[in-house]
Amino acid sequence: MNRVLGIFLILLFTVSCKNSNNTEKRVAIAKAGDEVLYLDQIPKLIFPGTSKADSTVIVQNYINKWAKKELMFMKAEENLSPELKADIDNQLEEARANLVIYQYQRQMILERMDTLLTDSEMENYYSANEKSFLLNSNIVKALFIKLPVETPNIDKIKTLARSNEQNDLQQLEAICYQFAEKFDDFDEAWVPLDRISVELPEEINNEENFLRRTTFFESSDSTWLYFVTIRDYRLRSTLAPYEYVKDDIKRILWNSRRIEFIQSLENGIYNDALKENKFKIFNN
Numbered sequence: 001m002n003r004v005l006g007i008f009l010i011l012l013f014t015v016s017c018k019n020s021n022n023t024e025k026r027v028a029i030a031k032a033g034d035e036v037l038y039l040d041q042i043p044k045l046i047f048p049g050t051s052k053a054d055s056t057v058i059v060q061n062y063i064n065k066w067a068k069k070e071l072m073f074m075k076a077e078e079n080l081s082p083e084l085k086a087d088i089d090n091q092l093e094e095a096r097a098n099l100v101i102y103q104y105q106r107q108m109i110l111e112r113m114d115t116l117l118t119d120s121e122m123e124n125y126y127s128a129n130e131k132s133f134l135l136n137s138n139i140v141k142a143l144f145i146k147l148p149v150e151t152p153n154i155d156k157i158k159t160l161a162r163s164n165e166q167n168d169l170q171q172l173e174a175i176c177y178q179f180a181e182k183f184d185d186f187d188e189a190w191v192p193l194d195r196i197s198v199e200l201p202e203e204i205n206n207e208e209n210f211l212r213r214t215t216f217f218e219s220s221d222s223t224w225l226y227f228v229t230i231r232d233y234r235l236r237s238t239l240a241p242y243e244y245v246k247d248d249i250k251r252i253l254w255n256s257r258r259i260e261f262i263q264s265l266e267n268g269i270y271n272d273a274l275k276e277n278k279f280k281i282f283n284n
Contacts, residue, residue: 030063032070037063105262113261115254122249126242133240133248138193138207143229146182146199149220161229162216181224190234190244200226208235 027039045062046055080088109115126133145161147154153175160172176183182199193211197204201221204210210217217228234241273279 030067032067033074035070035074037066105265108265109258109261113257115257117250117253121253122246123242125249125253126245130239133245135234135236135238135240138211138233138236139190139240139244140193140196140211140233141186141188141190141231142193142196143185143227143231144182144196144199145176145180145184145225145227147176147180147225147227149223149225151179151225154225158216158218158227161227164231188231190241193233196228200228211235 028036029039029042030037042059042062045058050058077085143161145157147157151157157172157175160168160175163169163172173183186195193204193207197207200219201224202219211230211233214228215230217226217230219226234244270279
């Protein structure tokens, strides 16, 4: 076997150095029952720098794995009942039909479906379905800073973090770029409070009360200082801000449009088949 594998490795390296040529005679590597494994079916297993011994093991393992699969398949084919074979054939036919239909639907969606959703459509859906957009968690617009305890000018950083002035925030960002382990304003978007609280060394016991009474929060441990500035908040069970659920609305409307398009496509094909006598129901 090792001698055969050695020859195979020589062939593999030789073929890999040539341009592929479909007219070349295929080189057989192994045989399991009536199935033959050819050189051109072997994936590129050997990388430059791999030793001959390691290459031999890699190739032998691949051939053994291939042989076990083929032999198991042949044994199964010989011993499965006709009923199970028929069931497998039906499943394969159903799976192929579903895959072909899916790809055709996808192609038609890409070619023909109007995928543009306007802000007006999304805002109207939001207004008409407010009860569907109640928050299940507390969300905030916030700034989170994590600094080493030895950071200089901490009082200045606190003052800047409390400010809403653009110049102050730019100055704060420049300082934090130099010293901070983490500085995040979350692109000024709404985020769940949990996303911030998980970073803190202590648990926030009552998030609602915390948000009602807190605009700036600071905490520390032996290594780090933590600052949180709350710019705005919304409590759970209240209406989510439109911008927070905008992407969800877009997915809902797009999916609804997709379903309508597919139903229209199916009905159109069905009706065309009736007109062209491609579909009949026989009354026996």
